[in-house]
Amino acid sequence: MSPKPPIGFCGLGAMGFGMATHLVKSGYIVTGFDVWTPTLEKFKTAGGVSTPSLSESAKDKAFYVVMVATAQQADSALFGEEGIVQSLPKEATLLLCSTVPSSYAQAVEVRLKDVGRSDIFFIDAPVSGGAIRAADGTLSIMAGGSSAALQKGQWLLEELSAPSKLFIVAGGVGAGSNMKMVHQVLAAIQILAVSEAFGFAARLGLDGSSVREKVVGCEAWSWMFENRSVRTLGEDYFPGASALMIILKDVGIITSMARLVNFPAPLCTIAEQVYLSGVDRGWGPNDDAGMVRLWTSDPVSSIQSTLSATEKEKKLDLVVNLLRTVHLCAAAESIAFAKHVGLPLPQLYELAVDAAGGSTMFKDFGAKMIPILEGEDSGKERIVSFLESIKIVLEEAQGIKCPLYLGSGALNLLLMVRGKGGEVDLGGLLGLYKR
Amino acid sequence: MSPKPPIGFCGLGAMGFGMATHLVKSGYIVTGFDVWTPTLEKFKTAGGVSTPSLSESAKDKAFYVVMVATAQQADSALFGEEGIVQSLPKEATLLLCSTVPSSYAQAVEVRLKDVGRSDIFFIDAPVSGGAIRAADGTLSIMAGGSSAALQKGQWLLEELSAPSKLFIVAGGVGAGSNMKMVHQVLAAIQILAVSEAFGFAARLGLDGSSVREKVVGCEAWSWMFENRSVRTLGEDYFPGASALMIILKDVGIITSMARLVNFPAPLCTIAEQVYLSGVDRGWGPNDDAGMVRLWTSDPVSSIQSTLSATEKEKKLDLVVNLLRTVHLCAAAESIAFAKHVGLPLPQLYELAVDAAGGSTMFKDFGAKMIPILEGEDSGKERIVSFLESIKIVLEEAQGIKCPLYLGSGALNLLLMVRGKGGEVDLGGLLGLYKR
Structure with missing residues (x-):
């Protein structure tokens, strides 16, 4: 020009x-x-x-x-x-x-x-x-x-x-907005997952910086976790960098469109209700990382861990299992929604894997979900280990009276997938969304 | 003797x-x-x-x-x-x-x-x-x-x-305890539904006594609503008659057993997380009807409704549709769980229909669910009107930024049931639970 x-x-x-x-x-x-x-x-x-x-x-x-x-x-x-x-x-x-x-x-x-x-x-x-x-x-x-x-x-x-x-x-x-929307499915779930993970960890007696170090270096990684956790550790919420109202608006677009096109978006719906409860507390203008205050009023970086090395590793594993299961379901929810509204799935993958919606689960399992939704794979990949590990997470959370909104939502999805013979596979998870 | x-x-x-x-x-x-x-x-x-x-x-x-x-x-x-x-x-x-x-x-x-x-x-x-x-x-x-x-x-x-x-x-x-447990599925969901309904109504500008009058006289009725709403209207929570901790304990038995026997209990799970958030606010010893404070700090009986008669009726209908859909799904969750643990379904029906778990939806639709689960009915009874009406409820709630934990959970269940041709039937709803 x-x-x-x-x-x-x-x-x-x-x-x-x-x-x-x-x-x-x-x-x-x-x-x-x-x-x-x-x-x-x-x-x-x-x-x-x-x-x-x-x-x-x-x-x-x-x-x-x-x-x-x-x-x-x-x-x-x-x-x-x-x-x-x-x-x-x-x-x-x-x-x-x-x-x-x-x-x-x-x-x-x-x-x-x-x-x-x-x-x-x-x-x-x-x-x-x-x-x-x-x-x-x-x-x-x-x-x-x-x-x-x-x-x-x-x-x-x-x-x-x-x-x-x-x-x-x-x-x-409309196609651009739809693509953004299905990307935001990942964002909306994974932003809340950051707070849920840190909140759970705090109640388990884990200090925030150990949690960050562990998660960022393993399969529980998400772009949102790496990004938001800096602000979580610094309590940098006022106003921080990304207001709760913004992701609430985005998740509202998702659930509103989901209703319109008859797509179930269970984890986004949960996230939306929890974000709304944050807004009720007056946190709308604060950074979305401040949602961790639903779980703990103390800064997560102030927790003095008194756990032995073995106990600590065991509890960190609970946090990892919470995140990886939520991220797995988030990937399914995003990709299945993309399929439902007719978007090209490989493009979503290429876009999201390296953007704010990215996660290790999306990278590894998203790649396997696409051929299943495109009818090129029968979807028999077993994911029963996710079910077994998230059950233990919920058991522990129940014991310490810690709400896990997304964790329990993900557990229920996997329980709905579970077949009579005990099989839980990727195709089944995607099948909950596509009827 | x-x-x-x-x-x-x-x-x-x-x-x-x-x-x-x-x-x-x-x-x-x-x-x-x-x-x-x-x-x-x-x-x-x-x-x-x-x-x-x-x-x-x-x-x-x-x-x-x-x-x-x-x-x-x-x-x-x-x-x-x-x-x-x-x-x-x-x-x-x-x-x-x-x-x-x-x-x-x-x-x-x-x-x-x-x-x-x-x-x-x-x-x-x-x-x-x-x-x-x-x-x-x-x-x-x-x-x-x-x-x-x-x-x-x-x-x-x-x-x-x-x-x-x-x-x-x-x-x-064990059979007695299991029967009590599946009865408490109804109780746990329907107790929270009372607060969710009153909270939603308050934000719609409806006064509490009109809500009670409407609900008690229609298909949105539940025993819990009729019972708890007296305390909601009187703010009789300190200690009231039934502590939040009690229903939290019961719902914990449900979700814990659900994990053990691989039964998805999506609405109970949601209720449990929300009850836990009430406990986090220090409400554990208060009456469970006090959960309405998640939605409004003003007494629901103090709301001066300025709505026209037509507007008011329209908004009351939203509350009715919220409750009847949640109660429908609660009935499915309870009866399907009873089937899953091998309890005699007609006995559950006889017991619950006239007890604290009772609701008009349980009475009407519970009776239809039993032959479906017992293989004597193909389950084609259409429930698409529930899906359509709960969508409108969620649309309105989103507009006024009102969280509806159970309402959105019920919506997602019905969206998962919905077939490609748009059919939503009772058999499909029960099918989400029984694999």
Whole structure:
């Protein structure tokens, strides 16, 4: 593209600000809008063009990025009086990067036609990767749209994403949001699993840093655990880096879509109820790692472990078994949902294995789940050891009166899978989701 | 029996005190033991013989009743130094009326042999019905034992129970406890459902008394709702009539046995985790109706409803649909568990339909579930309306950020049942439990 076209940008929050200033640094003239005045000042200081007028931010901008927090916000910014759609020039390219239900992204496409703006090239392009990668222009992006729109917007998607992290998802508008959604299945479950694991560990008398060291170095690893546990150990929740409200919004998109398409999402549903109970306690604006406070009011790093080396190792194994079983079921829930909404499974795998939803279980067992769901494998891989070990975990938790929301949910899934002969296999687990 | 034999009694708590004094009123000489001295004084005032010696309470007593709170307590009272078993006369009849795991009741039978007291006629006889019926001698009793033991103890079981409420459960020692356990599946789920319903209603802006009036008069009725809601409306939780710790203990027996016999008990498991979170808040000694405080710190009777009549009716329907779906799944979980452990289903039905586990859903759909589980009905009865209505409930709850632990659990079960063609039937629901 030459010369560099001006870009309009709506939504300069943690993610949007990073994305917009990255474009500024890359030499684009970016006109940014936000409802929060201080951020407009900050954007100006960072070299952007700030405007308190939404219409001004869109006027004469052949390219426009929307990065607000919710579908509701997007809708009023796009279609409100003096809004973006009204003000965009003919044949502009419009990227919606917010995490929204795919049904909303599809509704935007319809609405553009209804208001006589089918000339706009619309791309459904949710992102993942956090504020730092946003500012570096190395986000993961899951983009869906018409081929014409994707062709027009490709360079801008490339500017914002890392080379191997731009995923064009087949299926048109909505496919990007669906891909983000099934990725967030992993995120939503695995974020709560971090707190559940640390909370359980604390009640077992394990100090937080031993737990982190153990988990990060073994099959219980998840990207979320490695990432969040730093904040858990530092009690860095105020506000931390990722508010509880954000993952609650994402899990709400998942369960809401699950209801719509008749997909059972048992672990996401559990996570949502527990997140809601965190919001009830006033933790919505705090970092999601602060959910560990449901289990312990003491900092997990303050626990003085008095256990012998053998006892300690035994208890760490309980934590490991809790996480690996929850992660196994999370992988099944995510991949089965992807299958249910018709997404290409290998693409989900490629995307998630190396992103915020990644886990060792997803890497190892996700790879085995795909051929089963695609009918290329009979699914006889035995996973009975997960059932046996999570039973012991729940037995111990019951003894110390420790709630394990996800752990008990995962146990019940595996018990439902268990056949008369005692067999528990991967195909059976996936079969709970696909009827 | 003539003349009336002396009876020994251990455990003069809310239930035991009522049972023992009822026997006193019926003309028996009852020697009561408890570790709590004030209750011994009270028992003496009520006409009983009090003793601070466990051994004294058992010496020369041809009949003995144990009504302590837990299996641990029972075990130390029975088999401890100078304990009951050591002190009972030859061929005494021993009733264990506490709610314990059936595996514990069976262990007592084995242990009696091991200590050379196979002469004792042992009956596993948990009770149900609350303190008032205990004092009236009109409890429900679920008794298992050898026919010799049952013959010896029948008159005493009859003294303690209402004429139609003595259930001799086939299967020997353990069968009574198993029957109590599957009854408590209903109790454990339906007790939490009371609070979840009132909490949801409060957040919908409904006043508590309208909710009670609506529910008690319709298909959402349960015995627990009618019973507990009086205390919910009066905030009568301190201590109220039935401590959270008690139902937590019972649900722990259920989930622990479920793990042992590989039975998935998804709603009980959810209830257990939520009860544990109540205990974490310090509510263990409070009435279980106080669980509503998870949803609202205001008294539910203080809500000033500003809704129009139509809005109010619509919202009451949401509460009704929440309860009836949870109760439907509770019925399936209880009856399928009974089948799994080999209990006679018609007896469970007869017992529970008119006891604390009763609900309109159990009455109507429980009756249909039994022939399905017994292979006499193909289970095609459609229950898709439950799925559709609980979806709407969850949609609304999500909108007002109200956690519905049981409601979302029930939704997921029904979504797992749903076939490719959209069919949801009773056989499918039961099929989730029986593999």
